[in-house]
Amino acid sequence: GAVVSQHPSWVICKSGTSVKIECRSLDFQATTMFWYRQFPKQSLMLMATSNEGSKATYEQGVEKDKFLINHASLTLSTLTVTSAHPEDSSFYICSARDPGLGDTGELFFGEGSRLTVL
Amino acid sequence: GQNIDQPTEMTATEGAIVQINCTYQTSGFNGLFWYQQHAGEAPTFLSYNVLDGLEEKGRFSSFLSRSKGYSYLLLKELQMKDSASYLCAVRDSNYQLIWGAGTKLIIKP
Numbered sequence: 001g002a003v004v005s006q007h008p009s010w011v012i013c014k015s016g017t018s019v020k021i022e023c024r025s026l027d028f029q030a031t032t033m034f035w036y037r038q039f040p041k042q043s044l045m046l047m048a049t050s051n052e053g054s055k056a057t058y059e060q061g062v063e064k065d066k067f068l069i070n071h072a073s074l075t076l077s078t079l080t081v082t083s084a085h086p087e088d089s090s091f092y093i094c095s096a097r098d099p100g101l102g103d104t105g106e107l108f109f110g111e112g113s114r115l116t117v118l
Numbered sequence: 119g120q121n122i123d124q125p126t127e128m129t130a131t132e133g134a135i136v137q138i139n140c141t142y143q144t145s146g147f148n149g150l151f152w153y154q155q156h157a158g159e160a161p162t163f164l165s166y167n168v169l170d171g172l173e174e175k176g177r178f179s180s181f182l183s184r185s186k187g188y189s190y191l192l193l194k195e196l197q198m199k200d201s202a203s204y205l206c207a208v209r210d211s212n213y214q215l216i217w218g219a220g221t222k223l224i225i226k227p
Contacts, residue, residue, distance in 0.1 A: 109160035
Protein backbone atom coordinates (compact mmCIF):
# COMPACT_ATOMS: atom_id res chain seq x y z
CA GLY A 1 0.00 0.00 0.00
CA ALA A 2 0.89 3.63 -0.21
CA VAL A 3 3.29 4.96 2.39
CA VAL A 4 3.19 8.28 4.16
CA SER A 5 6.09 9.22 6.37
CA GLN A 6 6.05 11.87 9.05
CA HIS A 7 8.96 13.42 10.89
CA PRO A 8 9.77 13.96 13.70
CA SER A 9 7.89 11.34 15.72
CA TRP A 10 8.54 13.13 18.98
CA VAL A 11 9.44 16.71 19.65
CA ILE A 12 9.81 18.67 22.86
CA CYS A 13 10.20 22.41 22.66
CA LYS A 14 10.13 25.45 24.85
CA SER A 15 7.16 27.76 24.94
CA GLY A 16 7.44 30.51 22.35
CA THR A 17 9.52 28.56 19.87
CA SER A 18 8.42 27.19 16.49
CA VAL A 19 8.31 23.57 15.45
CA LYS A 20 8.17 22.18 11.92
CA ILE A 21 6.63 18.79 11.13
CA GLU A 22 7.16 17.17 7.74
CA CYS A 23 4.83 14.83 5.92
CA ARG A 24 6.00 12.94 2.86
CA SER A 25 4.26 10.58 0.47
CA LEU A 26 6.97 8.08 -0.36
CA ASP A 27 5.63 6.14 -3.30
CA PHE A 28 2.90 8.30 -4.75
CA GLN A 29 2.17 11.92 -5.52
CA ALA A 30 -0.32 13.63 -3.29
CA THR A 31 -1.84 16.85 -4.53
CA THR A 32 -3.78 17.01 -1.29
CA MET A 33 -2.70 16.16 2.23
CA PHE A 34 -4.64 16.49 5.45
CA TRP A 35 -3.40 17.59 8.84
CA TYR A 36 -5.12 16.36 11.97
CA ARG A 37 -4.69 16.97 15.66
CA GLN A 38 -5.68 14.44 18.27
CA PHE A 39 -5.86 15.05 22.00
CA PRO A 40 -5.77 12.07 24.38
CA LYS A 41 -8.85 9.89 24.23
CA GLN A 42 -10.42 12.13 21.62
CA SER A 43 -11.13 11.75 17.95
CA LEU A 44 -9.13 13.07 15.06
CA MET A 45 -9.76 16.75 14.42
CA LEU A 46 -9.11 17.98 10.91
CA MET A 47 -7.04 21.14 11.09
CA ALA A 48 -6.47 21.91 7.45
CA THR A 49 -6.30 20.56 3.95
CA SER A 50 -2.97 21.15 2.29
CA ASN A 51 -3.05 21.75 -1.46
CA GLU A 52 0.07 21.50 -3.58
CA GLY A 53 0.99 24.82 -5.10
CA SER A 54 -1.74 26.79 -3.39
CA LYS A 55 -2.88 27.96 0.01
CA ALA A 56 -4.12 25.51 2.57
CA THR A 57 -7.77 25.37 3.51
CA TYR A 58 -8.18 25.72 7.27
CA GLU A 59 -11.03 24.42 9.36
CA GLN A 60 -13.08 26.78 11.42
CA GLY A 61 -11.34 27.75 14.62
CA VAL A 62 -7.83 26.87 13.43
CA GLU A 63 -5.48 29.86 13.39
CA LYS A 64 -3.81 30.22 10.04
CA ASP A 65 -0.98 32.34 11.38
CA LYS A 66 -0.22 29.91 14.14
CA PHE A 67 -0.32 26.72 12.12
CA LEU A 68 1.54 27.43 8.91
CA ILE A 69 1.13 24.88 6.18
CA ASN A 70 3.29 24.65 3.10
CA HIS A 71 2.79 22.13 0.30
CA ALA A 72 5.63 22.98 -2.02
CA SER A 73 5.82 19.69 -3.90
CA LEU A 74 3.64 16.71 -4.73
CA THR A 75 5.34 14.62 -2.06
CA LEU A 76 5.92 17.03 0.81
CA SER A 77 3.73 19.07 3.09
CA THR A 78 4.95 20.81 6.23
CA LEU A 79 3.13 22.05 9.30
CA THR A 80 4.86 24.70 11.39
CA VAL A 81 3.51 25.44 14.84
CA THR A 82 4.60 28.99 15.52
CA SER A 83 5.11 30.47 18.96
CA ALA A 84 4.13 27.19 20.54
CA HIS A 85 2.38 27.14 23.90
CA PRO A 86 1.71 24.24 26.27
CA GLU A 87 -1.89 24.01 25.05
CA ASP A 88 -0.53 23.16 21.59
CA SER A 89 0.86 19.93 23.00
CA SER A 90 -0.89 17.20 21.06
CA PHE A 91 -0.53 14.38 18.56
CA TYR A 92 -0.36 15.76 15.02
CA ILE A 93 -1.05 13.38 12.17
CA CYS A 94 -0.92 13.89 8.43
CA SER A 95 -2.66 11.80 5.81
CA ALA A 96 -3.07 11.57 2.07
CA ARG A 97 -4.96 9.66 -0.56
CA ASP A 98 -3.22 7.83 -3.36
CA PRO A 99 -5.02 8.98 -6.52
CA GLY A 100 -3.69 5.94 -8.32
CA LEU A 101 -5.94 3.71 -6.22
CA GLY A 102 -9.13 5.28 -7.48
CA ASP A 103 -11.93 6.65 -5.34
CA THR A 104 -11.84 4.24 -2.43
CA GLY A 105 -11.43 7.20 -0.16
CA GLU A 106 -8.85 5.32 1.88
CA LEU A 107 -6.50 7.59 3.76
CA PHE A 108 -2.90 6.68 4.40
CA PHE A 109 -1.58 8.15 7.59
CA GLY A 110 1.85 9.20 8.65
CA GLU A 111 3.24 7.85 11.89
CA GLY A 112 2.16 10.94 13.78
CA SER A 113 4.20 13.53 15.65
CA ARG A 114 3.80 13.97 19.37
CA LEU A 115 4.50 17.56 20.34
CA THR A 116 5.18 18.53 23.94
CA VAL A 117 5.56 22.21 24.68
CA LEU A 118 7.19 22.99 28.02
CA GLY B 119 -25.13 19.23 12.72
CA GLN B 120 -23.12 16.22 11.79
CA ASN B 121 -22.66 13.48 14.32
CA ILE B 122 -21.03 10.09 14.63
CA ASP B 123 -21.83 7.98 17.67
CA GLN B 124 -19.98 4.92 18.85
CA PRO B 125 -19.45 3.42 22.30
CA THR B 126 -16.55 4.82 24.25
CA GLU B 127 -15.19 1.51 25.46
CA MET B 128 -15.86 -2.19 25.13
CA THR B 129 -14.31 -5.26 26.74
CA ALA B 130 -14.14 -8.72 25.23
CA THR B 131 -12.37 -12.02 25.78
CA GLU B 132 -9.60 -13.45 23.67
CA GLY B 133 -11.02 -15.85 21.07
CA ALA B 134 -14.50 -14.37 21.27
CA ILE B 135 -16.47 -12.16 18.87
CA VAL B 136 -17.24 -8.48 19.39
CA GLN B 137 -19.44 -6.06 17.48
CA ILE B 138 -18.73 -2.33 17.55
CA ASN B 139 -21.65 -0.18 16.47
CA CYS B 140 -21.61 3.20 14.79
CA THR B 141 -24.57 5.45 14.04
CA TYR B 142 -24.28 8.60 12.02
CA GLN B 143 -26.15 11.71 11.01
CA THR B 144 -24.37 13.58 8.25
CA SER B 145 -25.00 15.98 5.41
CA GLY B 146 -25.07 13.40 2.66
CA PHE B 147 -23.24 10.12 2.48
CA ASN B 148 -20.35 9.00 0.33
CA GLY B 149 -19.00 6.05 2.21
CA LEU B 150 -18.23 4.83 5.70
CA PHE B 151 -14.80 3.82 6.93
CA TRP B 152 -13.44 1.88 9.85
CA TYR B 153 -9.91 2.51 11.06
CA GLN B 154 -7.88 0.84 13.79
CA GLN B 155 -5.64 2.95 15.99
CA HIS B 156 -3.23 1.52 18.52
CA ALA B 157 -2.27 3.80 21.37
CA GLY B 158 0.25 6.40 20.30
CA GLU B 159 0.11 5.39 16.67
CA ALA B 160 -1.61 6.66 13.57
CA PRO B 161 -4.82 5.03 12.32
CA THR B 162 -4.72 2.21 9.81
CA PHE B 163 -7.46 1.45 7.33
CA LEU B 164 -9.72 -1.53 7.99
CA SER B 165 -12.76 -1.28 5.75
CA TYR B 166 -14.88 0.82 3.44
CA ASN B 167 -18.64 0.48 2.88
CA VAL B 168 -20.60 2.53 0.38
CA LEU B 169 -23.44 0.10 -0.37
CA ASP B 170 -25.72 -1.67 2.09
CA GLY B 171 -24.61 -5.05 3.29
CA LEU B 172 -21.73 -6.90 4.78
CA GLU B 173 -18.11 -6.67 3.68
CA GLU B 174 -15.92 -9.46 4.98
CA LYS B 175 -12.16 -9.29 5.19
CA GLY B 176 -10.59 -12.09 7.14
CA ARG B 177 -11.44 -11.88 10.83
CA PHE B 178 -12.99 -8.45 10.36
CA SER B 179 -16.36 -7.68 8.77
CA SER B 180 -18.16 -4.39 8.36
CA PHE B 181 -21.87 -3.87 7.83
CA LEU B 182 -23.76 -0.85 6.54
CA SER B 183 -27.41 0.18 6.49
CA ARG B 184 -27.74 3.59 4.87
CA SER B 185 -31.44 3.87 5.58
CA LYS B 186 -30.78 3.43 9.29
CA GLY B 187 -27.58 5.46 9.37
CA TYR B 188 -25.92 2.49 10.99
CA SER B 189 -22.80 0.42 10.67
CA TYR B 190 -21.00 -2.15 12.73
CA LEU B 191 -17.54 -3.65 12.76
CA LEU B 192 -17.42 -7.33 13.67
CA LEU B 193 -14.21 -8.81 14.97
CA LYS B 194 -13.96 -12.59 15.22
CA GLU B 195 -11.47 -14.84 16.96
CA LEU B 196 -10.20 -11.95 18.99
CA GLN B 197 -6.49 -11.72 19.64
CA MET B 198 -4.69 -9.66 22.23
CA LYS B 199 -3.22 -7.52 19.46
CA ASP B 200 -6.75 -6.41 18.56
CA SER B 201 -6.72 -4.22 21.67
CA ALA B 202 -6.94 -0.77 20.12
CA SER B 203 -9.32 2.05 19.37
CA TYR B 204 -11.65 1.61 16.42
CA LEU B 205 -12.66 4.75 14.60
CA CYS B 206 -15.79 5.09 12.49
CA ALA B 207 -15.72 7.84 9.86
CA VAL B 208 -18.29 8.96 7.31
CA ARG B 209 -17.62 10.89 4.13
CA ASP B 210 -20.28 13.52 3.64
CA SER B 211 -21.68 15.17 0.54
CA ASN B 212 -18.66 17.47 0.36
CA TYR B 213 -16.36 14.45 0.53
CA GLN B 214 -15.20 15.54 3.95
CA LEU B 215 -14.50 12.83 6.51
CA ILE B 216 -16.43 13.13 9.74
CA TRP B 217 -14.79 11.12 12.51
CA GLY B 218 -16.31 9.39 15.48
CA ALA B 219 -14.52 9.62 18.83
CA GLY B 220 -13.49 5.99 18.60
CA THR B 221 -14.24 2.88 20.62
CA LYS B 222 -11.50 1.60 22.86
CA LEU B 223 -11.55 -2.18 22.74
CA ILE B 224 -9.96 -4.04 25.63
CA ILE B 225 -9.21 -7.72 25.14
CA LYS B 226 -8.85 -9.88 28.21
CA PRO B 227 -7.17 -13.31 28.27
